[in-house]
Amino acid sequence: MKYAPITLDPVEQAALEEKHEDILILRGDQEMSPWLLVVRRPTRQETLGYKQHAKRDSTTANEVLIRKLTVYPTGAALDAQIERWAFLCDGAVADEKFSRFMGLSVEASLK
Secondary structure, three states: OOOOOOOOOOHHHHHHHHHOOOEEEEEOOOOOOOOOOEEOOOOHHHHHHHHHHHHHHHHHHHHHHHHHEEEOOOOHHHHHHHHHHOHHHHHHHHHHHHHHHHHHOOOOOOO
């Protein structure tokens, strides 16, 4: 299957925002790896499962998490992106915006 870059039009984005309340759009470098993922926040149970899985195998845990949280694209289109860019899931989970979105970042305390 030849890869075609994924796009997200404003109508689709608005529908995803309404359905999932909070979403984050992650994009790869548009010149070298133009992937796109729209992810939702994980549930507490998904977070706990991810933490346990990551202790044993972080690469597989990252892919499982991204597959669970990705609301766009889905199915074969998501599979094609993950197949084409082998480190997509690791990169998405390591992204600073993703960390902030998941609640992993804390601002410096006010003194």
